[in-house]
Amino acid sequence: MQRSDFRCFHRLRVRWAEVDMQKIVFNGHYLMYIDTAMSDYWRALALPYEASMHALGGEMYVKKATVEYHASARLDDTLDVGLRCARVGNSSCLFQAGIFTGDRLLVAGELVYVFADPATQTSRPVPPALRAIFDSFEAGAEMAEVRTGDWNALGRDAARLRTAVFVQEQGIPAEIEADAMDATARHAVVYNRLGMPVATGRLLQAAPGVGRIGRMAVDRSVRGSQWGRRLLDALVDAARARGDREVQLHAQRSAEGFYRRAGFAVSGEPWKEAGIDHIAMHRSLQG
Template identity: 55%
Template sequence: MKRQEYRCRHRLRVRWSEVDRQGIVFNAHYLTYIDVGVSHYWRQLGLPYSLAMPQLGGEPVMRKATLEYAAPAQLDDELEVALRCERLGRTSWTMRAALFRGERALATAELVYVWVNLAAHAAQPIPAALRELFERFEAGGDVLRVETGSWSRLQALAAPLRRAVFVEEQGIPEQEEWDEADAEALHAVAVNALGQAVGAGRLLRTDEPGVGKIGRMAVHRALRGSGIGARVLEALVQAARERGDHTLRLSAQRTAVGFYARHGWRPVGEPHEEVGIPHQWMERRLTDA
């Protein structure tokens, strides 16, 4: 069994509260680790659980979990939880999980889930869209698409996501979120397999020739850290490059400076505040990329 056999892998670290008197991870915590991995699997599919399940008309319910231990995990071990879907039945599917320290598997598990209509308390066939998504992901396919276009074409997708992130989550006043620039901007929206917007951003022109501005970058809170923001950002960067821009600027929330730095952006100027939130101007030279 090798780590590379699993497309979905998630890192975690053993905490003090998870170690028993023997100095090793208490056996019940292994299932908790694997459950954390299962949540990451849904993120890898591009599905925010609370948004996707109502549209799919059901939820997965665990029928069986079998664990086999090979070696103990200890305090401060860096572990990797790996999962894959091994079998798809009519109403159920089987997942194989493994817990790795380096290349060594410390434990393996078999998980059987049933697709259930919770209102009727009855199993039902796995939705075709979910079945196809499992198969596509395990075959190495892309689970998202990024659409670019005008506000008139993409508003219905982008607006609810931006409202959820900026207005509801961050407390920005509604009137501060919407402006006339939306109508002039090129928008990018990441769309999952269910047609739900999970990431968005926009590209504007500035008064300086060849200089563009990116803004309104938003990712569904359940999917942050899964690469969606990078997909949206690079779609906008590519659009700017194609129209001839040589420089891009953006005003990043201070908590997101590291994200942009990892994608070739550098801080410029002094920190400032926008709508009550600390920001930092950042820049990327496209001619150097």
């Protein structure tokens, strides 16, 4: 088992509470590390787990878990937990895990999941859509697509995501979140392979040659993966395609680092909007 066998990784740092009297990671924690990596695997598939299982008409249950120990992790070690779907049977899926420090394999694991009826916990065939998603991901395929269009085409899905993030999660009043500019904006929505929207944003024309990106919202269960960046890049590309020289946005301060990594720079002083700290940012599209 090698690092190159895996497309999905979760990185973590060993904490004091995870080390036993031998000053190495207690053996049971490795299963917890693998289970944590499983959450990142679903994010990499762009699948909000609960909503996706509901759409697929079942649930994934662990049937068997095995762990093979090769070497020990110690306090403050940085570990990379790789996870892959190695095989899909009729109703079961075999996942393989590798816990590495650098290129050194410390622990190998296997988990057998069974797709089952959540009410009776009796097995069901793995849905063809889920089987195809696993196979495509492990083959290196894209797990989501970005669609752009007007409010008539994308408004229903965009509004649902924005309501969940801004109104329900952040407590922004609904009458502030929605505005008349949606009707003239260029919207973008990221859809996963089940056709579910997982991220959205819009592009306005702030001035001739100047675009303004806003209403960036990502389903909380798939945040921390690549979907917000994919969405932002699509909006920047749309601004460039119509000839804009610059794009601007009003970022929540908690997301400032995300936009900096995408090439945006701060302009001006921070302020509060709807009780949330914001900062103006811009990015040149010339050169």
